[in-house]
Amino acid sequence: MFLRLRLPLLLTLLAGLIPIIAFFFKDDATFIKKPNSWLEQDMVIVSGFALLLGVVNVVQSNVRKIERREKGWLFAAVLLFGMFFMGIFGAAGAMRLGGLPGIGNYPNGTPTPFAWGSVYMFTPLQSTMFALLAFYIASAAFRAFRVRNLEATILLVAAVFVMLGRIPVGEGAFGSVTEWMMQVPNGAAQRGIIIGAALGAASLSLRVILGIERSYLGLEKSE
Amino acid sequence: MAGYEVFGTWVAALLTLCLMSFLYKDNPFFRFAEALFAGVSLGYYIGITLDQTLRPNLFIPLAEQGVTGDTAHLRFAGLVGLNLYTRYIPKIAWFARSSLALYVGYYVGINMVQKLQGEVLPQAAATMVDLSGDGNVMSAFNSFVMLVGVITVLMYFFFSVEHKGGFGKASRIGIWFLMLGFGAAFGYTVMxxxxxLIGRFNFIVIQWIGGTLQSLGFGG
Known part of the structure; x- marks a missing residue:
């Protein structure tokens, strides 16, 4: 019971308190600065392992799909092909295996397979996927910008000024209004949102450290 | 153009067209490109994580310094990271909780300090400025609008009080500021x-079609 439930909560409390306490001490307070610096370095490493954890989940669910010949299993195979192509060459490059100089280019400027995949597959696919949204954002704009009430009108006016003020033809006429709108009223809104969100995040952090919020461990409040 | 560039340009162009075919309707070409994108993205992050996170922080220090007292905490970090994978072994799946607890605990601790010291205090300080604007009317007006905006937006986000009466009116002004912010963000997103999109069309027209025509001897 202690190892399964209490120990993780105790570790969260300890790991959470170290950076908070360290914040209040100068660099020569090695009793707290040293463990904080270790944790800082170590958690970057753990985050690397945590990121790769997602790979296992993706492989599991897609292999299952292929085995059961579920609808769209061919696309699952394409996904795994893409992942293994980039993943294997990326891992080999990172380990400097097979004469690879890394994950970038060879000294003569020729790309490694990983760099080739980044430039000719990953980047165009990513940009096109985002660019496609330009079409859908137009229909979303039609729904959002219909002048039904004061709030929708303000939304419309702000968006129109920002769009007009950022293109060459409108920069002269609307540039200064856009600039003011972005700096002052938009700045005030963003500042309010940042303060509100930061306070919310800080209070959630406190709940996690104190063990009130424990769903990230798969535990219920009563456990 | 080198062979890998020509081949790469064709691959990139065909994948771009596959994705754009969605504008007509959902089709197997789009789904192929979509699945490939998901896989390639994941593979890309595997390479980046291994090369830029694990290699410089774990593999190289361990290889250079070996098993010494100085690298003990790195070996510990490696074990904590590997322990995350015990979740796939049902009998000892709970082992992974300890690693997760350390990882989450440290980052929420850091997050709490960073949010309060790096965001709340500087943003509040920047709002609480001299409203006289040092004699500059525009500056004074801007500071006043900023102060009213921040306070009313925060009032809108304060749900412990019912939004009616004077408080309701103030929070309504907060909504106007928020709408202006959302409108501006929307405008930026569209741009x-x-x-x-222009970049993709440039690629198709100039690099792919133009490049191919040029290699066939057409154009300059």
Missing amino acids: GRVSL
Whole structure:
């Protein structure tokens, strides 16, 4: 019971308190600065392992799909092909295996397979996927910008000024209004949102450290 | 153009067209490109994580310094990271909780300090400025609008009090500021997406079609 439930909560409390306490001490307070610096370095490493954890989940669910010949299993195979192509060459490059100089280019400027995949597959696919949204954002704009009430009108006016003020033809006429709108009223809104969100995040952090919020461990409040 | 560039340009162009075919309707070409994108993205992050996170922080220090007292905490970090994978062994799946607890605990601790010291205090300080604007009317007006905006937006986000009466009116002004912010963000997003779209068309027309015609001896 202690190892399964209490120990993780105790570790969260300890790991959470170290950076908070360290914040209040100068660099020569090695009793707290040293463990904080270790944790800082170590958690970057753990985050690397945590990121790769997602790979296992993706492989599991897609292999299952292929085995059961579920609808769209061919696309699952394409996904795994893409992942293994980039993943294997990326891992080999990172380990400097097979004469690879890394994950970038060879000294003569020729790309490694990983760099080739980044430039000719990953980047165009990513940009096109985002660019496609330009079409859908137009229909979303039609729904959002219909002048039904004061709030929708303000939304419309702000968006129109920002769009007009950022293109060459409108920069002269609307540039200064856009600039003011972005700096002052938009700045005030963003500042309010940042303060509100930061306070919310800080209070959630406190709940996690104190063990009130424990769903990230798969535990219920009563456990 | 080198062979890998020609081949790469064709691959990139065909994948771009596959994705754009969605504008007509959902089809197997789009789904192929979509699945490939998901896989390639994941593979890309595997390479980046291994090369830029694990290699410089774990593999190289361990290889250079070996098993010494100085690298003990790195070995510990490696074990904590590997322990995350015990979740796939049902009998000892709970082992992974300890690693997760350390990882989450440290980052929420850091997050709490960073949010309060790096965001709340500087943003509040920047709002609480001299409203006289040092004699500059425009500056004074801007500071006043900023102060009213921040306070009313925060009032809108304060749900412990019912939004009616004077408080309701103030929070309504907060909504106006928020709408202005959302409108501006929407405008920026549209501009960003359209700019990406122009980039893709430039690639198709100039690099792919233009490059191919040029290699066939057409054009300059």
